[in-house]
Amino acid sequence: MEVFNIKQASKTFDNNLDVLQGIDISVSQGEVVAIIGPSGSGKSTLLRCATLLETMDSGELSYSGEKAAWNGPDGKTVYAPEAELKKIKSKFGLVFQNFNLFPHYSVMKNITDAPICVQKRDPKEVFAEADALLAKMGISDKADAYPYQLSGGQQQRVSIARALAMNPEILFFDEPTSALDPELTGEILRVIRTLALENMTMVIVTHEIEFARIVADRVIFMDAGIIIEEGSAEQLINNPENARTKAFLSRLQL
Amino acid sequence: MTLTTILSKLAGGMLTSFSIFSLTLIFSLPLGLLVALARMSKNALVKGIMRIYISIMRGTPLMLQLLVVYFGPYYVFGIKLSPNYRYWAVIIAFVINYAAYFAEIYRGGIESIAPGQYEAAKVLGYSSSQTFVKIILPQVIKRIIPSITNEVITLIKDTSLAFAIAVTEMFTIAKAIASSEKTLMAYVFAGIFYYVFNFIVAMIMERIEKKLNYYH
Numbered sequence: 001m002e003v004f005n006i007k008q009a010s011k012t013f014d015n016n017l018d019v020l021q022g023i024d025i026s027v028s029q030g031e032v033v034a035i036i037g038p039s040g041s042g043k044s045t046l047l048r049c050a051t052l053l054e055t056m057d058s059g060e061l062s063y064s065g066e067k068a069a070w071n072g073p074d075g076k077t078v079y080a081p082e083a084e085l086k087k088i089k090s091k092f093g094l095v096f097q098n099f100n101l102f103p104h105y106s107v108m109k110n111i112t113d114a115p116i117c118v119q120k121r122d123p124k125e126v127f128a129e130a131d132a133l134l135a136k137m138g139i140s141d142k143a144d145a146y147p148y149q150l151s152g153g154q155q156q157r158v159s160i161a162r163a164l165a166m167n168p169e170i171l172f173f174d175e176p177t178s179a180l181d182p183e184l185t186g187e188i189l190r191v192i193r194t195l196a197l198e199n200m201t202m203v204i205v206t207h208e209i210e211f212a213r214i215v216a217d218r219v220i221f222m223d224a225g226i227i228i229e230e231g232s233a234e235q236l237i238n239n240p241e242n243a244r245t246k247a248f249l250s251r252l253q254l
Numbered sequence: 255m256t257l258t259t260i261l262s263k264l265a266g267g268m269l270t271s272f273s274i275f276s277l278t279l280i281f282s283l284p285l286g287l288l289v290a291l292a293r294m295s296k297n298a299l300v301k302g303i304m305r306i307y308i309s310i311m312r313g314t315p316l317m318l319q320l321l322v323v324y325f326g327p328y329y330v331f332g333i334k335l336s337p338n339y340r341y342w343a344v345i346i347a348f349v350i351n352y353a354a355y356f357a358e359i360y361r362g363g364i365e366s367i368a369p370g371q372y373e374a375a376k377v378l379g380y381s382s383s384q385t386f387v388k389i390i391l392p393q394v395i396k397r398i399i400p401s402i403t404n405e406v407i408t409l410i411k412d413t414s415l416a417f418a419i420a421v422t423e424m425f426t427i428a429k430a431i432a433s434s435e436k437t438l439m440a441y442v443f444a445g446i447f448y449y450v451f452n453f454i455v456a457m458i459m460e461r462i463e464k465k466l467n468y469y470h
């Protein structure tokens with residue numbers, strides 16, 4: 001079953017930079033897709049378009065068949081009405097590079113506030129679920145702590161728990177370990193790997209090639225706003241066909 | 255005039271000073287927030303008007319603004335105003351002046367919040383009003399409390415400007431006593447009153463600041 005689909009996504013910023021030039025990605029239930037590519041190739045912009053933080057100039061976007069955006073008669077993207085988008089927003093989650101936790105909320109409130117105040121779910125059920133999520137993230141003892149009291153790795157685990165508490169069908173990660181000290185990246189990668197084993201549908205932008213090889217069902221290599229090559233992790237990372245993919249991978253290995 | 259009489263007269267004036275102080279804060283703190291939001295509006299006209307308003311309020315003396323608010327209705331429109339208007343002229347002048355200062359403080363605070371806070375809230379589905387009230391504003395308030403404290407302390411001292419249109423707040427009374435009794439006593443005690451008032455307000459503001467210190 002298809003959970004996420006983006007078609008011919010194009011985006012140009014005011015400075016006339018074609019950041020996305022017709023990106024097509026479809027992700028099925030339970031699939032883990034890693035997106036790799038040089039800095040500035042448009043990976044973040046792609047995730048921002050997928051999560052409605054940024055608007056596309058043209059292109060289509062849908063979640064589980066529900067259309068969030070489509071091309072109008074003039075070829076420009078038309079977005080669904082606000083009420084429709086609000087419903088669609090609870091289908092996906094996004095984990096940021098810089099966590100973006102709410103500093104004035106405790107860990108527990110960071111995780112439970114949106115399910116209670118946005119999704120209007122039963123607080124009791126939400127708190128029980130949050131307890132389970134914290135346990136799974138290995139930070140049960142931090143429920144009452146504030147973000148500033150946590151290490152970067154712990155903060156990122158809270159932000160993953162916050163995204164999961166919304167019960168999304170798909171989770172996007174934008175370089176979830178890039179802001180962390182090297183010794184802390186492992187704990188986050190392990191958490192994501194656990195989610196993969198539980199069949200969570202995920203799209204992960206990452207520079208951790210080894211991690212992508214292990215966890216991803218499919219790897220996409222992007223450069224200059226275009227998907228250059230995609231395939232299974234084995235195929236793309238071990239035997240890349242395109243010269244640009246080869247160059248990028250060999251640069252990482254040096 | 256006995257010391258007790260002087261003190262009780264000053265205390266009466268103090269009450270007026272305190273009411274000017276309180277009413278100014280009650281109205282100018284929320285108004286300042288609205289002005290700040292209008293100042294950051296996407297509408298160029300609204301933004302331009304607010305920019306001019308703020309620059310006039312900050313660029314001219316409060317005493318002058320007070321005189322304009324008090325005498326303006328009569329000289330410009332020929333409206334005859336009741337003596338009661340004195341007091342309200344002070345409140346109006348102070349509120350529009352302080353709202354402008356507070357607006358700039360709010361704006362600085364709002365602009366200092368990282369865009370990531372808005373983005374996280376948006377992805378979690380918060381509406382823009384929820385985002386502002388629950389996520390942004392509490393962080394803004396914590397950041398701007400020290401600047402607000404500065405303004406609030408200045409306001410205590412500014413209440414004495416009401417003497418310019420003969421509103422009988424503490425300073426006006428002290429001046430009257432000083433000239434009729436030929437003694438500086440009234441000024442000394444007025445000074446002490448102002449100082450204690452300041453001290454209490456500073457303490458309260460510090461409490462609030464400490465209370466918000468549960469996170470960084």
Ligand SMILES: Nc1ncnc2c1ncn2[C@@H]1O[C@H](COP(=O)(O)OP(=O)(O)O)[C@@H](O)[C@H]1O
Nearest residue numbers: 013014015019038039040041042043044045046
């Ligand atoms: N809001 C923006 N305005 C203008 N240019 C932007 C904006 N966001 C990103 N860009 C530009 O788009 C290009 C792609 O950025 P990004 O999507 O962040 O790449 P990546 O995540 O792959 O490093 C970069 O050249 C960047 O400078």
Ligand SMILES: [Mg+2]
Nearest residue numbers: 043044045175
């Ligand atoms: Mg990026």
